[in-house]
Amino acid sequence: MMATISVGLRHKRRRERLRNLAFLSPWLIGVSVFFLYPLISTVYFSFMKYDGFTPPVWTGLKNWKYVFTDYPFFWPALRNTLWLVIVMVTLRVIFGLGIGLLITKVKTGAGIFRTLFYLPYLAPPVAATMAFAFLLNPGTGPVNNILGKIGLPQPGWFNDPSWSKPALTLLAIWGIGDLMVIFMASLLDVPMEQYEAASLDGAGAWKRFRHVTLPNIQPIVLFAVITGVIQTMQYYTQPLIAGKVASGVIGGSGQQFEPGYPEKSTLTLPQLVYNLGFQRFDTGGASVIALVLFALAMVFTAFLMRRGSGFLATDD
Amino acid sequence: MRRVHKAVIAAAAIALLGTACTGTSSAPKASDDATKDTTITFWHGWSAPSEVAAIAANVKAFETAHPNIHVKVVGNINDDKIKQALRAGGPNSPDVVSSFTTDNVGTFCASNVFADLKPFLDKSGVDLDKTFPKPLQDYTQFEGKRCTLPLLNDAYGLYYNKDAFKAAGIAGPPKTLSEFDADAKKLTKAKGDSFSQLGFMPNFHGFESTTTHFAAQWNPTYFTADGKSNLAADPAFGKMLTWQSNLVKELGGFAKLEKYRATFGDEFGAKNPFHTGQVAMSIDGEWRLGMAKEAGAKFDIGVAPFPVPDDQADSYGKGYLSGTIIGIANTSEKQNAAWELVKFMTTDTDAVVSFANAIHNVPSTLDALKSDKLVADDNFKVFLEIAQHPKSSTTPASPNGGAYQLTLQDFGYAFEAGKQTDLAAGLAKTDAQINKDIAQAK
Numbered sequence: 001m002m003a004t005i006s007v008g009l010r011h012k013r014r015r016e017r018l019r020n021l022a023f024l025s026p027w028l029i030g031v032s033v034f035f036l037y038p039l040i041s042t043v044y045f046s047f048m049k050y051d052g053f054t055p056p057v058w059t060g061l062k063n064w065k066y067v068f069t070d071y072p073f074f075w076p077a078l079r080n081t082l083w084l085v086i087v088m089v090t091l092r093v094i095f096g097l098g099i100g101l102l103i104t105k106v107k108t109g110a111g112i113f114r115t116l117f118y119l120p121y122l123a124p125p126v127a128a129t130m131a132f133a134f135l136l137n138p139g140t141g142p143v144n145n146i147l148g149k150i151g152l153p154q155p156g157w158f159n160d161p162s163w164s165k166p167a168l169t170l171l172a173i174w175g176i177g178d179l180m181v182i183f184m185a186s187l188l189d190v191p192m193e194q195y196e197a198a199s200l201d202g203a204g205a206w207k208r209f210r211h212v213t214l215p216n217i218q219p220i221v222l223f224a225v226i227t228g229v230i231q232t233m234q235y236y237t238q239p240l241i242a243g244k245v246a247s248g249v250i251g252g253s254g255q256q257f258e259p260g261y262p263e264k265s266t267l268t269l270p271q272l273v274y275n276l277g278f279q280r281f282d283t284g285g286a287s288v289i290a291l292v293l294f295a296l297a298m299v300f301t302a303f304l305m306r307r308g309s310g311f312l313a314t315d316d
Numbered sequence: 317m318r319r320v321h322k323a324v325i326a327a328a329a330i331a332l333l334g335t336a337c338t339g340t341s342s343a344p345k346a347s348d349d350a351t352k353d354t355t356i357t358f359w360h361g362w363s364a365p366s367e368v369a370a371i372a373a374n375v376k377a378f379e380t381a382h383p384n385i386h387v388k389v390v391g392n393i394n395d396d397k398i399k400q401a402l403r404a405g406g407p408n409s410p411d412v413v414s415s416f417t418t419d420n421v422g423t424f425c426a427s428n429v430f431a432d433l434k435p436f437l438d439k440s441g442v443d444l445d446k447t448f449p450k451p452l453q454d455y456t457q458f459e460g461k462r463c464t465l466p467l468l469n470d471a472y473g474l475y476y477n478k479d480a481f482k483a484a485g486i487a488g489p490p491k492t493l494s495e496f497d498a499d500a501k502k503l504t505k506a507k508g509d510s511f512s513q514l515g516f517m518p519n520f521h522g523f524e525s526t527t528t529h530f531a532a533q534w535n536p537t538y539f540t541a542d543g544k545s546n547l548a549a550d551p552a553f554g555k556m557l558t559w560q561s562n563l564v565k566e567l568g569g570f571a572k573l574e575k576y577r578a579t580f581g582d583e584f585g586a587k588n589p590f591h592t593g594q595v596a597m598s599i600d601g602e603w604r605l606g607m608a609k610e611a612g613a614k615f616d617i618g619v620a621p622f623p624v625p626d627d628q629a630d631s632y633g634k635g636y637l638s639g640t641i642i643g644i645a646n647t648s649e650k651q652n653a654a655w656e657l658v659k660f661m662t663t664d665t666d667a668v669v670s671f672a673n674a675i676h677n678v679p680s681t682l683d684a685l686k687s688d689k690l691v692a693d694d695n696f697k698v699f700l701e702i703a704q705h706p707k708s709s710t711t712p713a714s715p716n717g718g719a720y721q722l723t724l725q726d727f728g729y730a731f732e733a734g735k736q737t738d739l740a741a742g743l744a745k746t747d748a749q750i751n752k753d754i755a756q757a758k
Binding site for chain 2: 062137278
């Protein structure tokens with residue numbers, strides 16, 4: 001009798017396991033095909049000489065050594081990527097939150113303002129970058145014309161290595177619409193009674209923001225920072241187009257363009273992955289850089305999650 | 317034991333036979349029958365309506381001559397698309413591919429992206445020396461492996477604004493670089509802290525004023541016989557960079573010129589600074605003639621070979637050569653049919669001439685250069701002569717494409733801006749970097 005029950009239980013448990021696996025299978029297939037396989041392949045190719053046509057050949061640490069010690073673009077690209085992660089992400093979050101806050105306060109014509117601030121986000125990155133390159137042209141651009149007329153210095157923007165990343169940051173802030181909408185939604189969710197209680201306790205605007213708004217939206221801030229870091233780690237189109245337009249190399253099919261103009265200041269790690277892997281046929285070297293990017297994204301995310309876990313816990 | 321010996325001898329014989337077959341036979345490996353009805357795909361980079369029409373006419377002429385071979389033409393293709401498509405393969409990948417970037421020939425040949433054309437040339441009895449000028453043969457092969465052929469040629473020369481020359485009291489185009497520098501200064505007119513007209517834009521970001529285009533006037537040797545970078549050892553590069561940076565200084569300095577450069581329109585658009593009169597002289601390819609006319613340039617355009625160093629005055633007339641290349645995808649299963657198209661487009665004199673006439677490029681074969689059917693005014697003839705000048709030169713192929721040129725160009729940027737002042741040390745460092753990049757690519 002006992003044996004019959006235990007066999008029945010085993011069958012039931014097996015069926016449950018199979019059912020669970022069946023439900024999990026889309027995720028398992030997705031993770032295996034789109035995450036594990038590419039990751040393992042990238043690690044494998046980082047130790048190979050592989051051009052995509054001839055069979056891969058084991059070269060040990062040669063690709064790693066080349067990227068870290070001999071490839072002159074790696075360290076500038078890493079520095080630029082880190083600069084953009086720290087400065088651009090911070091400013092995007094500050095401006096996104098600031099504009100979100102302002103718009104939630106607007107009583108008349110809020111829809112118009114929301115639309116106006118959201119619209120730039122819809123502009124395709126290539127078109128938006130070309131428009132900015134036109135506006136910020138140091139010789140003929142309207143921005144420098146205006147700056148000159150009011151007696152302010154006229155930066156070289158995309159043509160000056162010390163101004164090219166700030167110019168890219170301006171472009172990123174202009175397209176802040178996505179963050180603004182997310183922040184607006186979270187700000188509207190903050191319970192009004194908390195503001196009323198704080199006001200009764202004599203809290204001013206800054207104290208209400210610091211002690212009511214911020215604790216309530218901290219998970220959203222964390223989300224914005226982490227997704228911002230990951231997006232910036234993949235930053236490719238805007239610096240490439242800005243460099244091409246500013247350097248004058250935009251249309252000639254026979255022209256070679258090396259990303260990073262001016263003076264490697266707009267070079268990012270994803271550009272190097274493309275440059276090595278798809279232009280120089282150096283899949284091995286490109287794999288090394290892709291793994292560096294992956295490791296960086298993991299480190300940043302883990303750090304932010306750890307720092308942010310306190311924020312998230314306040315909601316519990 | 318005897319069985320083992322026999323087996324070893326048989327295996328060795330088969331191996332030798334195999335080696336002989338693959339090593340010396342000039343028969344193409346492709347097995348398709350080019351006399352049967354077939355369709356091949358041809359990718360090219362041209363996109364302007366007139367250029368697309370010229371390609372269509374050329375292909376139509378081929379289909380008339382080869383009624384069994386149909387050609388599916390795909391335009392506006394750049395090298396990145398070519399590389400990805402040939403890597404991925406598949407039924408929609410091209411059989412015949414042309415590219416504007418001769419710099420990539422080394423990559424294409426070294427990685428076997430394009431089929432070896434030697435067996436096809438042997439089969440058709442094409443004698444390269446009797447068909448193509450030497451520099452064009454050079455830029456279409458890599459380390460003895462011929463994986464592409466020239467399809468039209470580009471020659472670089474000096475464009476000058478005759479009206480501006482007249483106004484400045486200059487009788488004719490300069491022939492030596494010292495004359496050129498003097499003319500560039502005479503033609504430069506200041507306006508505030510900028511210019512109303514610049515004699516010449518020497519900065520390396522000034523469109524076609526690249527290190528390689530200038531260096532051709534010194535006939536440099538980029539690599540040693542064993543494939544090592546030769547920039548520091550060949551005085552040509554140092555002389556070129558010294559001349560260029562001196563001219564930058566004489567015309568107002570790097571920063572002032574860069575600021576002026578920012579006011580230029582698109583190189584391939586109507587607002588090119590030569591068209592607008594912002595620069596009075598320019599180094600450019602033969603295509604500029606047609607573009608300047610289409611843009612409605614309001615001055616008389618003069619064309620001449622780019623000036624040569626004073627100590628090489630006897631070589632005046634030479635220039636930098638480049639051009640479009642064409643090859644057969646290694647993955648193609650219709651290589652014999654594809655070869656028929658490649659052979660027609662690259663070696664048929666009438667086809668080459670009519671195509672050159674249609675898109676205003678220099679023809680790529682010796683016969684086409686002499687053809688009576690070639691439409692060439694006096695300006696265009698200058699480029700035909702540059703293309704045939706015995707001292708005209710090109711840049712060699714390298715296993716990582718044009719990476720070495722970009723590395724040299726990078727040093728040029730730093731040197732012209734005064735950020736690198738030690739020329740010899742800088743060139744030696746550039747050599748070392750190029751060698752590292754090539755070692756990584758091999």
